[in-house]
Amino acid sequence: MTGRGHRLDLQAAPFLHTTLSTPRLMVEVILCTLPVLAAATWFFGVVALLVVAAATAGAVFAEWALATRAPRGNTLRDGSGVLTGLLVGLTLPPAIPLWMAALGGFVAIALGKQLFGGLGQNLFNPALVGRAFLQAAFPGALTTWGAPRGFLDVPASTFALPFLHGGLDGMSTATPLALHKFEHTTTGLWALFSGDVAGSLGETSALVLLLVGLWLGLRRAFDWRIPVAILVATALLGGALHLLDPVRNPGPLFLLTSGGLLFGAVFMATDPVSSPTTPRGALAFGAGIGALVVVIRDYGGLPEGVMYAILLMNAATPLLERVSQPRPFGRRRAA
């Protein structure tokens, strides 16, 4: 054969490869948080930028200081630390003291990621670990929602010194979910959709989050099954419960557009490390999150439950992956 100029190349699979690498994926998702950050700045003013910057600084510092392998700072290059910090910042209320935001970013990387061995080793979504820590440590500050205000107007609590709360602001209000749960008033859908409501920085604008989610999904930056399953499960279970008791349980559109559901579905649940990689596992993961969110919101003591729902399903991820392994072609179905 060689005599006729043909060569037989033998190679091992895989033969197709993508140019997508971890740093590129991270940069893409980081770019996609920018519209969300812009919307947060639009609604809450310049304080949004400060909070997100503080959380990111905390995360980057943890990534740098707790690096286990030399040279220090190498792991910053994959961008995941920056992304985690941005996501922590976007889940915080606008009036939070900056030192708390920085602490949240630090805890997210330190306890949520580095403790487990770094990127790819963590069981739980690091950003949500950071936020859950803040929620447990400072429940007051994490549930004080400043009303939208002037662009350059910064709440008094923002520049509180570490360990201090810096005085209460008085300009606080309630989120649409809390209003519904505790005062039985439903916020208009247009306000929820555009984002002109009280809430965490990045979670209020359903419109921006839907567009960003659509873009990331089309770019294959995450498994589309997870957010779709979350939204479908929330709408179905929420709708069914709404039919049973329309006064107590909000309707599916309200559930979908309020609180952190869309933000969680687009940015948190889709974390490739802490979500299942198998197709059926991803569907079950998303459906579990949606169901837990509806149960916590409708029957729990808290108005919002997206963070806990995602963290609980993170814990179930190894199990879901084990039971949802695809059947290799030609292999008989297990009896």
Add this chain to the structure above:
Amino acid sequence: MNAPSSPAEAARLHAEFVKGLWRENPVFVQVLGMCPTLAVTNSAINALAMGAATTAVLACSSLLVSLLGRFIPAQVRISTYVIVIATFVTVVDFVLQAILPDVHKELGAFLALIVVNCLILGRQEAFASKNPPLAAVLDALGMGLGFLFALLCLGATREVLGNGSLFGIDLFGPAFEPWVVMVLPPGGFLMLGLILLLFSWRLQRRAAAAAEEKR
């Protein structure tokens, strides 16, 4: 209890005392006695009282068990130890109730539960019953003080973060934002985990340095 007869004997006794403070610290290294460690370390004063009470019970029990060691039948030794320990726990319970009634109320059932602290029973079974009284008491004191030290570490950090005070003295003024989780049970787990992390990190580094030196 005679004074140590030779320098070698004195060195051995010294080692029995020191080992519990750090190298074999009951909480940080042996991870024993987790129930009081997590439950009553929400303030420094509680931690101190629990540590002192445990140390007193441990030292007295070790002395008695060491003296009685030969007379206790092997088949019923555990229950005998528990009776000895329970006796001293009752004594400490009453003493604390008399002199520090507030702390006694704070510690509540955990004071009575010193009886089942496996650290104490463990020292009786592993050390006091097989060693002369002086060594047994020194071992018990070392372990007890190590336990107290560990509890104090946890109690002080949890009180400072969770309440802004240390031994009840306000540190930050009225604008302090308490870390609510730190005085709750999860804070105990979190703090203990962080301290254990520091310990194992130090051990790892030391092992790595030793391996480097050998090469």
